Amino acid sequence: TIALLTGASGFIAGHVLKILLEKGYTVKATVRSQSKADYLKSLYPADSKLSFVIVEDIAIPNAFDEAVKDVDVIVHTASPFHFKVTDPVKDLLDPAIKGTTSILQAAKKFAPQVKRVVITSSFAAIIDASKGDWPEHSYSETDWNPVTWEDAIGTNPSTTYRASKTFAEKTAWDFLEKERPNFTITTINPPLVWGPMIHDVTPETVNTSNANIWSLVNGSQTTVPATPALAWVDVRNVAEAHVLALETPKAENQRYFLVAGKFSYKGICDILLKNFPELSGKVPTEGGISTKKVFDVDNSKSKKDLGIEYISLEQSIVDLTKQFIDWVK
Ligand code: NDP
Numbered sequence: 466t467i468a469l470l471t472g473a474s475g476f477i478a479g480h481v482l483k484i485l486l487e488k489g490y491t492v493k494a495t496v497r498s499q500s501k502a503d504y505l506k507s508l509y510p511a512d513s514k515l516s517f518v519i520v521e522d523i524a525i526p527n528a529f530d531e532a533v534k535d536v537d538v539i540v541h542t543a544s545p546f547h548f549k550v551t552d553p554v555k556d557l558l559d560p561a562i563k564g565t566t567s568i569l570q571a572a573k574k575f576a577p578q579v580k581r582v583v584i585t586s587s588f589a590a591i592i593d594a595s596k597g598d599w600p601e602h603s604y605s606e607t608d609w610n611p612v613t614w615e616d617a618i619g620t621n622p623s624t625t626y627r628a629s630k631t632f633a634e635k636t637a638w639d640f641l642e643k644e645r646p647n648f649t650i651t652t653i654n655p656p657l658v659w660g661p662m663i664h665d666v667t668p669e670t671v672n673t674s675n676a677n678i679w680s681l682v683n684g685s686q687t688t689v690p691a692t693p694a695l696a697w698v699d700v701r702n703v704a705e706a707h708v709l710a711l712e713t714p715k716a717e718n719q720r721y722f723l724v725a726g727k728f729s730y731k732g733i734c735d736i737l738l739k740n741f742p743e744l745s746g747k748v749p750t751e752g753g754i755s756t757k758k759v760f761d762v763d764n765s766k767s768k769k770d771l772g773i774e775y776i777s778l779e780q781s782i783v784d785l786t787k788q789f790i791d792w793v794k
Pocket residue numbers: 471472473474475476477478496497501520521522523524542543544545546560585586587588630654655656657658659672673674
C-alpha cells in the first residue's frame with residue numbers, strides 16, 4: 466500500500482512515518498524543502514520504500530496535484546501550529562483550510578483509487594471556549610467548536626488557531642457530502658500532544674505543544690503556570706491512531722477525540738522533580754494549584770473502535786524530558 470503523508474517533517478508526522486514504515490507501507494512524504502527530506506532520509510537510510518515530494522506551501526492552489534498521483538491512502542497532518550500571527554488569514558487560516566481543500570480535490574481528481582483519507586484535526590475543533598470551565602460537561606466527538614469567522618480574524622492567536630482547525634475539519638466533512646468522492650474520511654482530534662521527538666528539532670525550534678514542557682525544564686518559568694488547556698495525549702498514541710484509522714473499517718467517516726486525560730502543570734512539575742532530581746532549582750514549585758472543577762473528557766470511542774491503550778502522563782513526560790535533559794546540560 467502506498468501512503469501519502471503530508472507535513473512529514475512535523476512532530477506528530479515523524480511518529481506516523483515511523484509506524485507506516487514499520488508496518489510495511491510504501492510512503493510518499495511531503496516536506497517543504499530538500500533539506501527536510503534529507504534529514505528524514507537519514508533516519509531510514511536503507512529504506513527504499515520512502516520517497517519525497519516537495520510541497521513548499523499547502524495554501525497554494527493545486528499544491529498536492531502531483532503528490533497524490535499513484536497513492537492508495539492519504540494521511541494529511543500538515544497545518545500550521547504556532548501563535549506567531551501577524552496576519553490571521555495568511556498565517557493560519559489559509560494553510561489549514563485551503564490545504565485541506567487542495568488535498569481532497571487533488572485526491573478526487575488525480576487519484577480515484579484512493580479509498581481512505583485520515584486528517585489530523587484537533588480538540589481545538591471540539592472545545593467551546595465560550596463555555597469556560599463547564600464542569601458539568603464531558604467533551605466527546607459529538608461536540609463542535611462554534612467559533613465564527615469574525616472571531617477567527619480577531620487579535621487572539623489561540624482563537625485563530627482553534628478556528629483554523631475547526632474550519633479545516635468542517636471543510637473536509639462538507640467536501641465529503643458535496644463531492645461524493647471515492648474515499649472516506651477519518652479525523653483524529655487530539656488535545657495537547659506531548660512525548661518523544663524524532664523529527665529534526667533544536668531548543669530553538671521545539672514544536673508548540675512540547676515547548677510548554679520545555680519551559681518548565683529550562684528554568685524560564687519562575688512559577689507553575691495556571692492550566693489553560695487541561696487535556697493531553699502522548700504522540701505515540703496519536704500516531705498509532707492515524708495508522709489504525711487507515712486500516713479499521715469502523716473508523717470510516719468518523720472523528721476520534723484522542724485524549725489520554727486531563728492534567729495540571731502542578732502535577733507535571735511534581736513528575737519532573739520526582740524523576741529528574743537534577744532539575745531541582747529549574748522546575749518551578751510555587752503556584753499552579755487550583756481547586757476549580759472543570760469539564761471532563763471522554764476517550765471511550767477511540768478505545769472501543771481503535772483499541773487505543775493510552776500511555777500514562779508520567780511515562781510521556783519522562784520520555785520527553787530525557788531529551789530535554791541533554792539540552793539543559
Ligand atoms: P509541527 O509544527 O511539528 O508540524 C506541522 C507540520 O505542518 C510541519 O511539517 C510543517 O512544515 C507543516 N506546515 C505548516 N504550515 C505549512 C504550510 N503552509 N505549507 C506546508 N507545510 C506546512 O506540529 P505538530 O506535529 O504538532 O502538528 C501536526 C498536526 O497536528 C497539525 O495539523 C496540528 O494542527 C495538529 N495538532 C497538533 C497538536 C499538538 O499539541 N501538537 C494538537 C492537536 C492537533 P515545516 O516543519 O516545514 O514548517
